[in-house]
Amino acid sequence: AQSVTQPDIHITVSEGASLELRCNYSYGATPYLFWYVQSPGQGLQLLLKYFSGDTLVQGIKGFEAEFKRSQSSFNLRKPSVHWSDAAEYFCAVARNTGTASKLTFGTGTRLQVTL
Amino acid sequence: GAGVSQSPSNKVTEKGKDVELRCDPISGHTALYWYRQSLGQGLEFLIYFQGNSAPDKSGLPSDRFSAERTGGSVSTLTIQRTQQEDSAVYLCASSPRTSGQETQYFGPGTRLLVL
Numbered sequence: 001a002q003s004v005t006q007p008d009i010h011i012t013v014s015e016g017a018s019l020e021l022r023c024n025y026s027y028g029a030t031p032y033l034f035w036y037v038q039s040p041g042q043g044l045q046l047l048l049k050y051f052s053g054d055t056l057v058q059g060i061k062g063f064e065a066e067f068k069r070s071q072s073s074f075n076l077r078k079p080s081v082h083w084s085d086a087a088e089y090f091c092a093v094a095r096n097t098g099t100a101s102k103l104t105f106g107t108g109t110r111l112q113v114t115l
Numbered sequence: 116g117a118g119v120s121q122s123p124s125n126k127v128t129e130k131g132k133d134v135e136l137r138c139d140p141i142s143g144h145t146a147l148y149w150y151r152q153s154l155g156q157g158l159e160f161l162i163y164f165q166g167n168s169a170p171d172k173s174g175l176p177s178d179r180f181s182a183e184r185t186g187g188s189v190s191t192l193t194i195q196r197t198q199q200e201d202s203a204v205y206l207c208a209s210s211p212r213t214s215g216q217e218t219q220y221f222g223p224g225t226r227l228l229v230l
């Protein structure tokens with residue numbers, strides 16, 4: 001079964017600083033990979049996803065993520081964080097099949113941004 | 116267009132009572148998913164619908180949990196004889212088709228508190 005590890009429970013960065021959130025997955029083949037963001041009291045919003053092809057994917061709000069097969073990682077990055085980026089970030093994996101399947105989520109990383 | 120909607124947004128119930136949670140997916144979306152988000156367990160998959168059928172019920176935690184979907188649209192998640200450990204946020208998501216590459220769009224959730 002697939003699994004996802006987000007080793008950082010809580011990260012604090014200063015506004016304008018760069019950000020990297022770590023995500024490692026376990027899956028027998030190349031999975032489908034996702035990053036979602038959840039603001040307080042809100043549902044989950046997709047930031048970006050990776051299925052195949054270029055290992056560096058661009059998402060919304062200036063986020064990007066890089067798939068590294070050798071490290072089983074899919075880390076999320078942003079060059080310059082804004083105060084509005086404070087939220088909880090979830091990495092997720094889905095089975096690489098032709099049909100829809102459930103998402104398996106990591107435990108999340110809560111991002112705090114200091115001014 | 117309208118996103119995924121869920122009702123009620125909040126529900127407080129007494130232990131032993133039955134509750135029904137409703138999800139209205141985005142119009143035309145074929146696949147519908149239920150997840151649960153709790154402090155102890157994080158984000159967990161419960162059940163997935165393709166049209167009106169449920170190919171994957173593997174995440175339902177006990178036989179007190181059931182779900183149905185009628186007309187390929189609205190879904191109801193029912194919890195019978197609620198227990199305190201059922202307290203969580205129940206999230207619904209939908210996707211346009213049943214391809215594994217489809218983005219799942221999440222609703223705001225129903226926050227359930229069992230006293």
